[in-house]
Structure formats: structure tokens, C-alpha cells
Amino acid sequence: MAFLELKAVSKGFGSNGSRSEVIEDINLEIERGEFVAIVGYSGAGKTTLISLIAGLIKPDAGTITLNGLEITDPGPDRGIVFQNYSLLPWLSVFENIYLAVDQVFCNWAPARKQQHTEKYIAMVNLTPARDKRPGELSGGMRQRVSVARALAMDPQILLLDEPLSALDAITRSTLQDEIGRIWEQDRKTVVLITNDVDEGIYLSDRIIPLSAGPGATLGPSIAIDMARPRDRRAVNHNPRFRQIRREIIDYLLGVGGKKRATVTRKLFLPDIEPEDLSVPRNTSSSRRRPIRRREIKKETVEINS
Amino acid sequence: MITNRRSEFKLDWLILPLLGAVFVLLLWQIASTMWSKDLPGPLRTWNASKPYLVKPFEKRGELDQGILRFAWYSLLLVAKGYAIALLIGTPIGFMLGLSKFFAKSFDPIVQILRPVSPLAWLPLGLVLFQKSQPAAVFTIAICAMWPTVLNTAVGVRSIPQDYLNVARVLKLSRSKTLFKVLIPATLPYMFTGFRLSLGIAWLVIVAAEMLTGSPGVGGFLWQEYNALIYEHIILCILTIGVIGFILDRLMSLVERRFKS
Numbered sequence A: 001m002a003f004l005e006l007k008a009v010s011k012g013f014g015s016n017g018s019r020s021e022v023i024e025d026i027n028l029e030i031e032r033g034e035f036v037a038i039v040g041y042s043g044a045g046k047t048t049l050i051s052l053i054a055g056l057i058k059p060d061a062g063t064i065t066l067n068g069l070e071i072t073d074p075g076p077d078r079g080i081v082f083q084n085y086s087l088l089p090w091l092s093v094f095e096n097i098y099l100a101v102d103q104v105f106c107n108w109a110p111a112r113k114q115q116h117t118e119k120y121i122a123m124v125n126l127t128p129a130r131d132k133r134p135g136e137l138s139g140g141m142r143q144r145v146s147v148a149r150a151l152a153m154d155p156q157i158l159l160l161d162e163p164l165s166a167l168d169a170i171t172r173s174t175l176q177d178e179i180g181r182i183w184e185q186d187r188k189t190v191v192l193i194t195n196d197v198d199e200g201i202y203l204s205d206r207i208i209p210l211s212a213g214p215g216a217t218l219g220p221s222i223a224i225d226m227a228r229p230r231d232r233r234a235v236n237h238n239p240r241f242r243q244i245r246r247e248i249i250d251y252l253l254g255v256g257g258k259k260r261a262t263v264t265r266k267l268f269l270p271d272i273e274p275e276d277l278s279v280p281r282n283t284s285s286s287r288r289r290p291i292r293r294r295e296i297k298k299e300t301v302e303i304n305s
Numbered sequence B: 001m002i003t004n005r006r007s008e009f010k011l012d013w014l015i016l017p018l019l020g021a022v023f024v025l026l027l028w029q030i031a032s033t034m035w036s037k038d039l040p041g042p043l044r045t046w047n048a049s050k051p052y053l054v055k056p057f058e059k060r061g062e063l064d065q066g067i068l069r070f071a072w073y074s075l076l077l078v079a080k081g082y083a084i085a086l087l088i089g090t091p092i093g094f095m096l097g098l099s100k101f102f103a104k105s106f107d108p109i110v111q112i113l114r115p116v117s118p119l120a121w122l123p124l125g126l127v128l129f130q131k132s133q134p135a136a137v138f139t140i141a142i143c144a145m146w147p148t149v150l151n152t153a154v155g156v157r158s159i160p161q162d163y164l165n166v167a168r169v170l171k172l173s174r175s176k177t178l179f180k181v182l183i184p185a186t187l188p189y190m191f192t193g194f195r196l197s198l199g200i201a202w203l204v205i206v207a208a209e210m211l212t213g214s215p216g217v218g219g220f221l222w223q224e225y226n227a228l229i230y231e232h233i234i235l236c237i238l239t240i241g242v243i244g245f246i247l248d249r250l251m252s253l254v255e256r257r258f259k260s
Helices: A046-054 A093-104 A110-123 A139-152 A169-186 A197-203 A239-253 B002-006 B012-035 B042-054 B067-098 B100-113 B118-129 B132-157 B161-170 B174-212 B217-226 B230-259
Strands: A004-013 A020-030 A035-040 A061-066 A078-081 A157-161 A189-194 A206-210 A260-267 A297-304 B059-061
Touching: A004 A046, A020 A046, A035 A046, A035 A197, A035 A239, A046 A061, A046 A078, A046 A157, A046 A189, A078 A139, A093 A110, A093 A139, A093 B161, A110 A139, A139 A157, A139 A169, A169 A197, A189 A197, A197 A206, A197 A239, A206 A239, B012 B042, B042 B067, B042 B230, B067 B100, B067 B132, B067 B174, B067 B217, B067 B230, B100 B132, B118 B132, B118 B174, B132 B174, B161 B174, B174 B217, B174 B230, B217 B230
Parallel strands: A035 A189, A035 A206, A078 A157, A157 A189
Antiparallel strands: A004 A020, A004 A061, A260 A297
16 A cells, blocks of 8 residues: 555535536555655646645545545644745744644653754754744745745655745745755655646656646656756756656646537627717717617637636 | 925925914914804913913812823723723634634624714613713723724634644644634734724713713813813813824834734
8 A cells, every 4th residue: 555545536616506626536646755746737726636635625535545544634744835835924934843843742842842943944044044034034935944844843744835836946946956955865755746847857756747627637657767866957958857848748738738628608798789989970869779689699618728 | 296396395294284283273263253252262272271281280179180180080991991892802803703603693793782872881881880980991891892803803804724724734722723823813903903992992981971970081071061161171172182192103003013
């Protein structure tokens, strides 16, 4: 049995009438110590998928197990890094991380908790900003705090929900290197959700495309058999890297992307005809009458979803 | 552009308000001489008010004290009522914000009691407590409570889901979630409520004192009306305004501290 297992997981939102399945029939097996990247379009349901693993929402169908235990609610054994950092703005960097440490290692002595917190602040190179509030930090620094907080809980699995999407390109690549470096240190199981194919290939052991929603599902997984540590500059010229990238992009643009849906909808048009303004108004006494036509148009459209 | 430049000369913050004050004083003077002989003009008001302003804390008799001494009595009463309003109002606001069941049960009652005038509560307070002072405190508390209740409830409802997710992922206990997440996230809204509540408390005190005749700015005002010393009515109005203004400024300073 795999470490993290998703079996036939589906999740949709809305009630019967306007219900839409966000993700459908997701099957995923991740081994302990594996770094898996899931790439897909924005809005494909990536965040839904990670929220399911985190336990923040419950699947409509299927089961999710971690280490053989079914996930029913969120817990500190799954460290999660959200796209929007989710730091508490009234707490300093130290306090944000300490809150997590204090909660997870509640029977440690205070000095040990403090030392543990400092260690993770140092790991993400934020010791100088230790007492700053998140509002005083740049986006990249905030995301580092968020990563440090997740790691400091010593989770069994680390869930990264588009952690770098909100950052500029340079900060982004620095943080990618940093995440790679930190991962080398303790080789935790990681699920990285991203919309950047290069980022996924650069960091992970295995990359899986998520098809476009609604009803998104996982495509074929591709193992990234490139030696670590990877060099950012060399990787770009690596033929294997290019090949994997092409495969993923082909899937996303082809099978995974070309999901078309046909929708028939009633269009309630305003019950009025446009007036011909080129016809001059004859006298002031004769008021123009709006021309009405009582009908409702029906239209069938094909939408790219 | 021209208006912009003209309103930004040196010391405009001082001169423009003074000009406004002079204009109103002129209107006042005109009204008192041309329109109503009973309305004392600015100069008469000043002369009659002098003993109360120059020695603001003097106590010459039970009904004849310096204006700030009267104000002090009023403020003490307001402080009591306001403290009770916050102590009761904040938890109610939290419960309204947190529990849909509680909100559905009690929101209609809150909405019905909220617009009731202090003048309507006061007699009920007198019935309940028999004495004028506790009745005034009761009235202040019950009237000043609502902005705190409603703002706190809104604040709790608008806490971003992210913060709540953090609490859920960390499995914070109920009390820890309350003190580490809910209260800090709601504080800015709470302080807006506190400020509005203080304004209402100060409004209510005057009405309460007038009706109960207890010593204070409002009581003094009513007593001087009965004694036909109209100059002192104006003195009281100005005092009430200035103190209300200062209270509001103080609260908005505190509020700003919590919003940053």
C-alpha cells in the first residue's frame, strides 16, 4: 500500500440543478519520500485536490488514505503551504512559526520549542526578519515563512499549493532552488501543485498533468529520471528535460485540454427592437413606439472549458 | 487648480477654522439681537459663564459648581455605563458572528431593541433600580451596546477563510482559536464599534441627567433652564460638544493603532 493513496476521488460544488464536478475519478499513489508535482491549468481544480488531501474539504466519492489511515479532517501531520501565504498578520515571523511549533510539540520545554522555531527561521534565511510582521515582508519572504511554518511542524507530508505563483520570476527561481535544497536535507514526501511545467520538472521525481476542468482528472504520470542536485542552467539544455516538457504540454494542450462541453441555454433578450435613428422624427407630437417582439432565443454553444 | 492653491496657504489649518468660528459667532450675535431677545448673545454668554470656566473645578454649592466638575460627574457615569456596554456587547457580538443558530435566534430582537431611544429606556431603568444613578448607567449601557454588538458580529463574519484554515490545520483548541485568531482578526471592527458606542454613551448621559436631575452637565443644563439663566445652557451645549469631540478623537487614535 502506498504512503498516500487517492482512490476514485470526486468532488463537485453546487446543488443538483447547477452542479458541476470539479475533479472526477482521481487515482493517485505516492510513496514515502517522493516529490510529486501536479501541473494543470488555473481553475482546473488543483486547489480542490490539495484541499482534499489536507482534509479541509471532504470528497463526494472515493477515499484518501495517508499511511493507511483515512483522512477525515485537517491536521498538523500534513503541512500545507498556501498560495496566499495564510500568515496571521498580527503575529511576527517568529510568533507565526512558534504558534505551530507550540501546538504540535506541546510537551516540549519552552526553550526547546524556541530553539526549534529559530532553526527553521534560519533554514529559510529569515533570521534578520525574525521579529517583523508579515505586512513588512515581501511576497517571497512571506512564502518562506509559510514554508518554514509547514516544515517546523515536522509533517509526514508537505503539501505545496502553488506556493510560488504569486511571486515575480526572479524570486520564484530563487525560492525554487531553496525548496530543492531544503528537500534534499530531509527528503519528506511532497506534493507540489503548480501551473509551471518547468518548475514541476525541475523540482520533482514524478510529474502528473491534471486535465482541464470541469471534471478534471489526472493524466499519465512521468518519472523524471534526472540526477539531483539539478542545475538550473544545465537542465534547460538537457534533452530529457525537454522531452518531458513536450510530453506534458502536449497532454495539456491535447487530450487534457480539449475537453469541450455543449451547453444549451435560454437567452432572455430584452423585448425591444433597435430603433433606426437614420429615419428622421416627423413631428414632436407622434411619439416613437418601441417595437416589441415576444420571443426567447435558444442557443447552443460549444465552449472550451 | 486655483482652489487647490488657495486652500493650501500657510497656517490654513488654524486660520480657516477660526474664520468659520467667527462667522458662526456673527450669525449668533445677529440672531440674538434681531430675532430673539431671549437668546443671549456671545458676549453675555461669556460674561455669565466666566466664573464656571475660570474656576472649572470649584464647588460653591450642590447646584453651583465649575463646569469641568460637572463634566467629571457625567464622565464617571458614562464610564460605568460604557464599560458595562462593552463587557456585555462584545461577547454577544462574537456569538452572533460565530453561531448561525444564535444569530437566527437573536438577530431580530437586536434589530428591534436597537432603535429604541434612551428616553424610553430611562423610565424602565428607574422602575428597575429605584435610584436615578443606576438607572442612568442602565440606560447608557443598553443604548451604547448596539454598535459594539453589530460591529463585532460583522468583524467575526468577515474573518478570511485563510486564517480559519490555519487554525484548522494546526488543530488549535477552541480557546486558542478564539484568542490567537478570532479576537485579533476582529479587533479593528471591534474598535470601530467601541468608538461609535462611546459617542452614543455621551449622547445618552445628557438626556439621562436631564430627566433624573442628577448632578452633571446635563443636570446643570436643565436646572439653569428652570432658573431662566439661558447663558449657561449655551455654556453646557458647548462643553458637551467639546468633550464629545475629544472623546471621539481619543478613540479614533486607539482605533488607528489597532488597524495598522
